[in-house]
Amino acid sequence: MSSPGVTPDRRPGLDSVLRGLSCWWMISPLILLTPVTALALGFPSVRERFGAVFGVAALISAVLPPAAGFALALAGGRRRARRRFAVMAGVGSVPVVFFLVFGVLLAECPAGHRC
Template structure:
């Protein structure tokens, strides 16, 4: 006696042919694209400390000119990486409906924000108080 799946046009194995699957292949492509983008943004964010310390590493390897001449460029790239990667990741995770990636990018944003705020407070705002005054 044939099964109900066989009567509905499905083979006895229960696996539907390509044309009868519920989703279309474009959603699978968009899902894979979102996953690759999330992975790339995660790696991009993880490269920020390496960018920040690259001039110091170059100086330790005997290349002091790198730190003197282009150290500011590496620091600027590290700052942009630390800020833009989590922001772009949150957008991609929101559009791609990835709640676990949204949480990961929120953690990245907090971890990036703490040192930036620390630098702004102690490096920019705190030293502006003249000697002898309590701000």
């Protein structure tokens, strides 16, 4: 039983996992821009073959780490980490909503087809 003024015991393993999830989330824009960078460097086949895979990987990297990190921080009693992962979830939801609205819901129909 802990006293009100005592902080929870620190588990280095949980802190390392939370740090790793934060780093994973921070590299999601790099994952998204990898095919464009490969095209600029003269490797168009990378974008043609793996462009969609990198897009899906970036989308997953924008959603999964904040959700998992928030759950782990909640279970571990890490208040600052919970706030950090809540902000990460808000920022990470922007490209997801953008993709859903403009890529799926407002996608233009080809000429002669009804949506």
